[in-house]
Amino acid sequence: MSQDSQWPVWEVFLQANPGISHKHVGNVHAADAEMAIQNARDVYTRRSEGISIWVVPANAIAASSPEDQGAFFEPSNDKPYRHPTFYKIPDGVKYL
Amino acid sequence: MEDAKQLEAFEAKIAAGQKIEPKDWMPEAYRKQLVRMMSQHAHSEIVGMLPEGNWITRAPSLRRKAILLAKVQDEAGHGLYLYSAVETLGVDRTELLKQLHNGTAKYSSIFNYPTLSWADIGAIGWLVDGAAIMNQTALARGSYGPYSRAMVRICKEESFHNRQGYEIMMTLAQGTPEQKALAQDALNRWWWPAVMMLGPSDDQSPNTDQLMRWKVKMESNDAIRERFIDRTVPQAEFIGLSVPDKDMKFNKETGHYTHGPINWDEFFQVIKGNGPCNANRLKARADADKNGAWVREAAMAYAAKQMKEKEVA
Ligand SMILES: [Fe+2]
Numbered sequence: 001m002s003q004d005s006q007w008p009v010w011e012v013f014l015q016a017n018p019g020i021s022h023k024h025v026g027n028v029h030a031a032d033a034e035m036a037i038q039n040a041r042d043v044y045t046r047r048s049e050g051i052s053i054w055v056v057p058a059n060a061i062a063a064s065s066p067e068d069q070g071a072f073f074e075p076s077n078d079k080p081y082r083h084p085t086f087y088k089i090p091d092g093v094k095y096l
Numbered sequence: 097m098e099d100a101k102q103l104e105a106f107e108a109k110i111a112a113g114q115k116i117e118p119k120d121w122m123p124e125a126y127r128k129q130l131v132r133m134m135s136q137h138a139h140s141e142i143v144g145m146l147p148e149g150n151w152i153t154r155a156p157s158l159r160r161k162a163i164l165l166a167k168v169q170d171e172a173g174h175g176l177y178l179y180s181a182v183e184t185l186g187v188d189r190t191e192l193l194k195q196l197h198n199g200t201a202k203y204s205s206i207f208n209y210p211t212l213s214w215a216d217i218g219a220i221g222w223l224v225d226g227a228a229i230m231n232q233t234a235l236a237r238g239s240y241g242p243y244s245r246a247m248v249r250i251c252k253e254e255s256f257h258n259r260q261g262y263e264i265m266m267t268l269a270q271g272t273p274e275q276k277a278l279a280q281d282a283l284n285r286w287w288w289p290a291v292m293m294l295g296p297s298d299d300q301s302p303n304t305d306q307l308m309r310w311k312v313k314m315e316s317n318d319a320i321r322e323r324f325i326d327r328t329v330p331q332a333e334f335i336g337l338s339v340p341d342k343d344m345k346f347n348k349e350t351g352h353y354t355h356g357p358i359n360w361d362e363f364f365q366v367i368k369g370n371g372p373c374n375a376n377r378l379k380a381r382a383d384a385d386k387n388g389a390w391v392r393e394a395a396m397a398y399a400a401k402q403m404k405e406k407e408v409a
């Protein structure tokens with residue numbers, strides 16, 4: 001750890017309401033997880049924006065890289081049969 | 097060397113209204129300009145806490161005190177959103193703060209003016225936050241994702257800042273003659289600095305074309321200034337105050353106000369460090385940083401110890 005660090009970075013995820021997923025809202029600097037949660041509360045929920053907070057050390061996140069975005073997501077582009085609209089169902093058939 | 101094809105793709109993306117994200121390719125000039133602008137903006141938010149913080153213990157009522165505390169806390173939050181947005185460009189906060197403290201990074205000229213009376217707190221919320229909103233709503237449409245998202249958040253919070261300031265001014269303007277005089281005096285002192293904080297006039301502001309094309313800047317300084325003046329002058333009139341500009345006139349043909357000459361010499365002096373409070377503001381920031389160092393170290397030591405105990409257990 002450096003002599004005078006501004007503390008490690010934690011990515012912050014908020015759940016806005018019960019029943020929906022946590023969503024990334026930004027990050028905070030904090031010495032440990034507990035402090036990260038408190039800082040996240042003060043920085044990201046001053047106006048009741050959330051009911052639950054997750055914090056994750058920023059360096060623990062692995063991400064896909066934008067350069068090979070095209071090739072990486074390609075496999076899903078040629079599979080239109082994964083979508084319900086791919087199938088033609090006669091007009092008279094109901095509930096399908 | 098920057099690949100012409102990459103540049104073309106980058107510009108096409110921006111022209112199509114898409115955001116540039118941290119890991120995307122970007123020209124070095126774009127990155128540099130963003131680091132400069134965003135860090136200046138972050139510094140302004142936290143240095144901006146000082147003139148207002150000056151009045152927290154002397155607010156005239158508990159209501160005003162609670163409001164001012166919440167406002168100043170919001171500004172700290174704005175600073176944090178912005179520092180984390182700058183960090184996405186690979187510059188860490190320690191480095192940014194170092195640049196602020198050694199004077200290589202700038203912050204908004206406006207915060208180098210003193211808050212002499214309670215009415216100044218009204219004037220700041222109304223005029224300074226008001227001018228900042230004009231600028232920030234434009235920046236929210238900018239091309240760099242993290243900056244634009246920070247601006248959206250900030251704009252949502254700013255409108256309370258603006259209104260609480262106006263409410264202070266209105267209350268004073270409707271009070272005793274002495275109170276009204278305080279309000280007018282604050283307006284007299286803050287008007288021109290607020291008009292100037294939107295930046296040099298367009299003929300003195302270089303590089304604007306490229307920055308506009310890259311959506312780093314969304315509107316020219318003069319355009320934003322005009323909107324600020326058009327909205328603010330009638331607000332002053334409504335509460336019986338007048339802006340200290342004898343040339344201020346509404347032009348029926350253009351639908352805009354025309355204002356008197358701006359003292360740009362004063363602006364550049366303040367930017368250079370010769371404003372009334374520059375030294376004071378920087379010292380307050382550097383002292384806070386220095387005096388807080390042991391807390392940061394102790395918290396890290398404690399975290400390391402807890403981690404070790406957890407491993408043993
Ligand atoms: Fe702010």
Ligand SMILES: [Fe+2]
Nearest residue numbers: 171225254257
């Ligand atoms: Fe504000």
